[in-house]
Amino acid sequence: TxxxxxxxxxxxxxxxxxxxxxxxxxxxxxxxxxxxxxxxxxxxxxxxxxxxxxxxxxxxxxxxxxxxxxxxxxxxxxxxxxxxxxxxxxxxxxxxxxxxxDNGVWYESIIASIRSNDLIVATAREGVRVLGAGTPAAIRLENTARFLDFLSDALRRAAEEARDVLYVGLEEEAGAREQG
Structure with a gap:
């Protein structure tokens, strides 16, 4: 409680x-x-x-x-x-x-999450260089980097495509206020 x-x-x-x-x-x-x-x-x-x-x-x-x-x-x-x-x-x-x-914060939150993923991707790829390509740990890090990189790209595209959904209804509301 x-x-x-x-x-x-x-x-x-x-x-x-x-x-x-x-x-x-x-x-x-x-x-x-x-x-x-x-x-x-x-x-x-x-x-x-x-x-x-x-x-x-x-x-x-x-x-x-x-x-x-x-x-x-x-x-x-x-x-x-x-x-x-x-x-x-x-x-x-x-x-x-x-x-x-406001409606834009959900978009901004997704973009912040993508930036965090991008940082993990870059750091994982740095680990591949440090640990040596082909080692089990480097392979695991590279797989992680590819996975998160793919998700970040897909999420970025989806967020851009869906961004207008956040504002549906706001145009109508603004128009009604102007007429009222």
Whole structure:
């Protein structure tokens, strides 16, 4: 079970209207668990879920502290981790920072993952040179490099092809606002 602060987390300002707060809270716990299962550390998973469930897609550190009942240091550490993974962006608003997830962060996260794979590929190929081609360890490293290189290329192509899917519905929403 989540700590009391998580159970008592408040919705983001202006977002409670018409929503069942208990259902939203339960869903936030479910989403956090999914993010944990995917490999995010607990605090990053909680921050990711909180950001995902705000209509604006963004909250300040103070809002995250209040909403999740966590310390500013916990927010800072979670956001730093999430930035490295391409899961959040910082927007400066005067003297405050707003942490934002938008449709583009999923694309950026995939690209960050590809860059990590590319680093493993390069390092594995360096190991082949160091260990000597044809040795069992070098063969294993070269196979790893080829496998990850293939996946990175395929994932990069797929991400580029699918990128527009992230924005489906946003054009219609923008058009409706302009007409309304």
């Amino acid at each position: 989540p700590p009391p602060a998580a159970r008592d987390a408040r919705p983001a300002p202006g977002e409670a209207g018409g929503r069942d707060p208990e259902a939203v809270r339960a869903y936030e716990e479910t989403l956090t668990e999914v993010f944990l299962t995917s490999g995010l550390p607990r605090m990053a998973a909680r921050v990711q879920a909180a950001l995902a469930l705000t209509d604006s897609g963004g909250l300040t550190a103070a809002e995250l502290v209040d909403r999740l009942g966590i310390s500013p240091a916990s927010v800072s550490k979670a956001v730093a981790f999430m930035e490295a993974q391409g899961l959040v962006r910082r927007l400066t608003e005067g003297r405050r920072e707003r942490y934002v997830i």
